[in-house]
């Protein structure tokens with residue numbers, strides 16, 4: 001279960017540890033003390049870069065999480081990201097490197113969601129093999145990724161393969177998540193995934209109301225399945241999140257409060273807010289939120305960002321992009337089942353074969369058309 005409310009003493013201890021870790025890692029990279037101190041000062045100033053605050057983190061299974069794209073601390077994956085980040089800030093490498101990537105591992109899915117962005121390829125013949133997925137993840141690690149989220153289709157529909165892949169990367173400096181509708185998950189499977197080294201599960205839940213969610217997903221029982229799997233996931237010591245596709249019909253103060261309450265009651269670590277887009281099944285439809293609805297979501301994010309309450313932390317990529325610019329193709333990627341990399345799951349204009357990406361060409365491949373959106 002996620003444990004909230006870090007005490008003042010724990011905060012001081014945490015920042016002292018992070019500071020000494022920074023000094024230790026930085027000394028491994030440079031013995032130039034003035035350079036080291038000015039770099040650490042610059043990093044501390046950049047603390048409000050949209051990547052959350054450690055002091056506002058949530059504890060799960062001995063690790064602290066404060067942003068969905070930053071691995072839980074302490075862990076080898078966190079150390080790896082931290083080292084890379086320091087090296088970049090010290091000017092030793094020319095690119096900030098990836099934080100995370102989605103990797104689609106299947107085209108199979110038993111659902112019929114009204115917003116599906118992969119609708120054209122869903123339930124087409126499976127093309128990606130286990131070896132190809134392993135090679136993709138290895139490439140992403142070489143590009144700096146310390147978090148991988150397996151998606152699809154429904155990743156649980158290839159459960160034995162998923163389990164083997166999670167197991168394969170158990171001792172690597174990377175944390176693995178899955179993004180699922182919950183269909184096909186059982187308590188036993190969740191325990192197996194945790195035992196194999198999975199870090200967390202993102203459950204798609206698009207409405208707190210049972211019937212409304214089931215209607216959205218095109219299948220009865222989806223809401224019930226998510227709720228029971230969320231409980232099993234938290235009880236197994238996995239970081240647990242909801243992904244909410246926000247549509248104009250859903251976004252109101254009343255619905256957001258009810259949704260937040262449900263997530264809080266279930267002790268979730270994160271809620272990931274995604275704005276509906278006219279892509280996939282929504283192509284050609286008016287699904288964009290009104291400015292007033294975006295304001296409501298932004299207010300919810302801002303409230304969670306400073307509160308040390310029992311609420312889950314909120315991840316809201318579109319708000320991040322509006323404030324700081326888009327990190328798609330630089331700090332995060334999406335790789336589909338054909339081995340094509342895109343800046344994110346919703347920006348499919350210019351695919352690049354994952355095998356053609358290198359640390360030095362990564363940040364030059366894409367310019368996001370939605371940055372100012």
Ligand code: SF4
Pocket residue numbers: 109110111112113115116117118119122152153154181
């Ligand atoms: S669960 Fe995901 S892949 Fe399956 S239909 Fe829904 S949105 Fe599409």
